Amino acid sequence: MNDLALLLTPEGRALLEEVRDTDPARELAVATRLRREHPAELVSAALGQARLRQRAAAKFGAGDAERMFFTPNGVEQSTRASVAAYRAARMKDLGVTSVADLCCGIGGDAIALARAGIRVLAVDRDPLTAAAARANAQALGLAELIEVREADVTEVSTEGYDAVFVDPARRGGRGRIFDPEAYSPPLSWAVETALGAPRAALKIAPGIPHEAIPAEAEAEWISDGGDVKEAVLWFGSGAPGTVRATLLPGPRTLPGRGLPDPGVRPVGRYLYEPDGAVIRAHLVAEVAEEVGGGLLDATIAYVTADALRPTPYATAYEITDRLPFNVKRLKALLREREVGVLTVKKRGSAVEPEELRRKVKPQGPNSATVFLTRVAGAPTMLLGHPAR
Numbered sequence: 001m002n003d004l005a006l007l008l009t010p011e012g013r014a015l016l017e018e019v020r021d022t023d024p025a026r027e028l029a030v031a032t033r034l035r036r037e038h039p040a041e042l043v044s045a046a047l048g049q050a051r052l053r054q055r056a057a058a059k060f061g062a063g064d065a066e067r068m069f070f071t072p073n074g075v076e077q078s079t080r081a082s083v084a085a086y087r088a089a090r091m092k093d094l095g096v097t098s099v100a101d102l103c104c105g106i107g108g109d110a111i112a113l114a115r116a117g118i119r120v121l122a123v124d125r126d127p128l129t130a131a132a133a134r135a136n137a138q139a140l141g142l143a144e145l146i147e148v149r150e151a152d153v154t155e156v157s158t159e160g161y162d163a164v165f166v167d168p169a170r171r172g173g174r175g176r177i178f179d180p181e182a183y184s185p186p187l188s189w190a191v192e193t194a195l196g197a198p199r200a201a202l203k204i205a206p207g208i209p210h211e212a213i214p215a216e217a218e219a220e221w222i223s224d225g226g227d228v229k230e231a232v233l234w235f236g237s238g239a240p241g242t243v244r245a246t247l248l249p250g251p252r253t254l255p256g257r258g259l260p261d262p263g264v265r266p267v268g269r270y271l272y273e274p275d276g277a278v279i280r281a282h283l284v285a286e287v288a289e290e291v292g293g294g295l296l297d298a299t300i301a302y303v304t305a306d307a308l309r310p311t312p313y314a315t316a317y318e319i320t321d322r323l324p325f326n327v328k329r330l331k332a333l334l335r336e337r338e339v340g341v342l343t344v345k346k347r348g349s350a351v352e353p354e355e356l357r358r359k360v361k362p363q364g365p366n367s368a369t370v371f372l373t374r375v376a377g378a379p380t381m382l383l384g385h386p387a388r
Contacts, residue, residue: 003045004069004131011038015046020066022050060108069135071128074106079167079203082248083222083229084112087201091163092116094199094237100161102153102193103168103185107133107146113165114145122148123156154185163199163236166190170205180204180212187212191233199236206231206280216240223277224248231280245277245313252312254278259285265294265304267322267375270387272303272314273345287314297374300348308387316387317369325349325379330370331360333383338364346372349379 006012015038022030027047034043052070059080060068079087087109091099096118101110104122106129113120114137122137124130130150137146149156158164168183168190170176180187187204191214194200206221206228213219217233218240225248243256262285274287279301288294291314293305308316323329334342342362344353349372356372371382 006042006045019046019050067139069132078105078108084109088112088116096162098161099163100158102166107136110146114142120146123153125152164197165201167203194235202233204231219243221277221281222246228276243281245281245283254313256283262288263294264298268304268306270305271317271319274314278313317384318387319382319384321383323381327359334362339366339368340364341367343369348374
């Protein structure tokens with residue numbers, strides 16, 4: 001708290017501007033010089049904040065990150081700005097004008113909601129986190145739309161708000177928490193709160209078991225740039241019991257249609273690797289139908305087909321060779337093709353990509369992709385390249 005208070009003073013803000021682009025390798029020399037003119041505590045706080053802002057730029061963009069205030073946990077656990085903006089836009093489309101943002105953290109979601117024109121009550125029980133959220137609302141010119149309250153979210157009334165957004169803490173002293181009832185607050189409390197609101201969105205871990213999803217919720221898995229970022233349970237969206245996968249940028253959304261699992265078929269000319277959000281949402285069947293394909297193996301989410309049908313929900317590769325798992329044969333084939341840049345993808349194989357690269361020692365001007373997987377239960381190597 002003291003560090004943040006120091007940084008919010010005129011001297012602290014000026015020092016933050018001065019150390020903004022400090023190279024981490026030069027921190028000691030910069031700190032030594034600055035301590036001749038400023039208190040050591042302030043210098044340490046400014047350099048620490050500069051490091052956090054540099055890390056946060058990947059999530060928030062440099063323009064916002066260099067004005068915001070972060071905690072180490074805040075950088076790690078906050079929502080990526082593109083994902084928060086998408087969710088805020090969806091709230092707006094649902095007619096939401098006010099949101100109670102419970103477990104608001106440093107305010108990433110509150111910022112996105114306010115920028116969508118939505119009034120926000122942002123609540124967090126940690127004093128430093130709440131102070132950072134308040135400072136961020138002020139720094140980005142959104143203080144009129146964001147009220148920050150330091151409180152236990154389980155004791156805050158959400159009456160009078162159009163919607164509730166809950167982002168429970170999913171990390172503890174020992175790292176990531178996988179049991180939804182071990183979230184803080186527990187998922188059961190968040191669901192009960194959501195059911196008592198006109199509309200609600202609950203942010204949860206992407207790996208949540210589908211059987212843990214309430215029947216009243218619509219479940220959405222979101223990826224950004226190919227990386228799965230989160231799952232969201234929507235209440236009051238008008239689509240209870242449904243699932244969808246949303247890919248950013250875009251957005252592009254694939255709704256579930258309740259299709260049965262695709263059949264297993266022989267390896268075709270093309271292999272489709274579904275986006276992670278599609279896999280988490282159990283919508284591989286929808287992709288298989290879209291590309292006219294089937295599975296390589298009943299337990300693996302690779303789709304194969306004879307024709308190239310581009311889809312935003314999967315990356316297509318043209319397969320040139322199929323081999324039983326045999327490192328020596330792969331090495332000989334790569335040498336024959338003069339492959340020096342080898343991308344290794346695996347699903348259903350215990351072999352580590354780096355281990356395989358060391359063994360085959362790729363050399364040459366060409367590139368290729370090898371899939372370590374199973375075909376109808378048999379360990380297999382498929383060699384190919386991105387489809388054109």
